[in-house]
Amino acid sequence: MSIEKSMPGRGNGPKVLLLYASFGDGHLQAARALQEAFGHRGVGGMILIDLLAEAHPWMSAVTKQLYTKSFTLLPELYGFVYDATRPMRHDSLFAQWLHSFGRAKLRSLLQTHRPDAVFHTFPLLAMPEVRKQLGLQVPTYTVVTDFDLHGRWVHPDIDRYYVPTEDMRAELISRRIPYPRICVSGIPLRRGFGSVTVSPPLRAKYGIPSGSQAVLVMAGAQGQMSDAAGLCGALLAEPGPHVAVVCGRNAKLAESLRESFAGHPAAGRLRVFGYVEHIHELMALAACMVTKPGGLTLAEGLASGLPLFTPSPVPGQELRNARYLARGGAAVMTHGTEELAAEILKLLGDPTRLKNMQQALARLGRRYAADTIALDFLSSLNIMEEARSIVVPGPPHADDAAYEGRF
Template sequence: MKILLLPLFRFPTGHTKAAEAIEDAILRVYPTATIDMVDLLSYTNPVLEKGVGSFYIKWIQSSPKTYQFMYGKLVNRKSTKEKNDELPVISKVFQKKMKQLVTKHAPDIIICTHAFPSSILGILKREGHFSNIPVINAYTDFFMNDVWAKQTSEFHFVPHQEAKQKLITSYHHPADNIFVTGIPVHAGITKTKATPSQQNILLAGGNIGFLDVDDLIELTNRMPNTTFTVLCGNNKKLFAKVDGANNQRLIAQGYITERAEMNALYENTSAIVTKPGGVTMAEVMRKRIPIFIDHFLPGPEEENFHYLNARGIVRKLNEQSLDELTDQTIIATMAHNITNYEQEIDFTLEQALSAVFESIAIHE
């Protein structure tokens, strides 16, 4: 069995983490499967991939309002019109490269964890290409933007029941082809509920702009029974500042490469302050950890926040009342709402993949 897995970008993103989770699940079901994971941008042109990634980061940081406007106009128009699941202006270069890529690998099935390759495949399928190769859309946010080829992709791994219903009613897909898996999470992040031995708040390093190190030290004084772990990633300056505070209840955590280490950290976490990236939210929700959002970027993070906040799964952090991070009434309510969401998931990744492979008669 040959499978082509299509995230976007080579640097770590939620889309690549979801692709890795799916790859792991495939090998659990079919250990001898041949899996090729390819980024269409770098396959088209390695320089282009770096340029697009750099431009995106600079744009969203320097002018979030214009990014939000263009995202709403081009990516998330919230329409169900025919052919609305492709970018209004798309380069023929990517269609040509996608043809070459699929022809070269000759897969039995294609799995997309990003809307862009899904959209390119949708265009090609409408033109009659690759009609014999099924495509799975594995959605990595809590909404389905308009770039995803929802009409032409045969199978869908969706984040929740509302998404399944939308694909049935608006796109007329059979229910048997839609699997509520939640956003794909690697099996290394286990379903064991976090059981911290004490109050330990996890702070994502990029999301504590409202606090400098002196504020964090003051916070440990205000909340003497709570430890704060700051995820610094590759930010060496932040790590040095936090570590240099010499405070036993203020811990600097560098970049984590092993999922087992991240899983262990989650299991000792009583609450997290972070941004609402789709895969991060799915990981934390799997551990039943209460989630507080300091801020979010326009686009996917904003859409994720609105969905999760409406369900009482995340809470906007009140910077004037940080004691809510350990408020047991708030914590219990959020944990209950997370549990309700998790109970709506019908399939594990392994179960969904097995069902798809069996339905199209793919065997080892």
């Protein structure tokens, strides 16, 4: 489903459209984290919409396939296009074309749902132009879900930006977005990351004994990491480390790993999982994590205090994400299975380096990002309502009169 409605909250509260796109899982997960945080504060009118899928279902399906294939078939081309368009301005022809998708559908959604605010967790920014055309005063927010700022995210008519780092705030300011309109919140995560109590029952649930150093290998939401078997073999060849591999929805990879290591002398130190709903629990048991450097997964690792390894990141936002965290001391970029295994074993055997990386993780991680955004949003609504009551007495913009005749 590309439209999800929240359950009623504890109060009436504002009605919010959360616009995402399902290119990877991160944009949707960020939207759901916001839905959860808002719901805890009585905001029950939350509607999650995959705008591209709703507006152009055929195009959405094709572009998602191309996006996925580009990581394996044409990664250099994808990286070239990403880097070439990264500095683009909102008023360039290419940006205007990209942001034109979904405008007609968004008009219909605004008419149907009459929201008090619109949030984006994906840079398909149809809202600024639609809002301008209709003369609406609906505040519009953008939540950046990567550690790198592509020009697609930047538009002067976004009322509020929520970004993961101080460095990104500085970059937005350099692109002429005013300082007061930027909040350094972090990337929104579901509740639980960084706050799990490690207990014997939890260890038994995942088969990771007390006193062990567990390496968590994330094969990606669709099991996209290559040579997971080679990495497991290299790590298990050394005494000590346990290995937990999350294969996502790739059942073939999970079965292959189980068969390959069925008779291995260290098979007792290997745990293979499919899709893990409560991944924050498994992260709490690990000593470090190997992952593709998608923004949301990296944010989960930061919040969980997990030193990160990013093997052979593909060009584009993932490579830039990995480089940013590596510069900050929270991640290690590697190339090839042998180098990756050696770097992991080196870290696990060096308490000083492990402590330094954990300190870097603490500096960069923001585990309460979703709550920060929810509180900031509700505060901004209160300020706007107070301003309206002084300058323009009368009902708020969501009254029927504000929408009728404009569609």
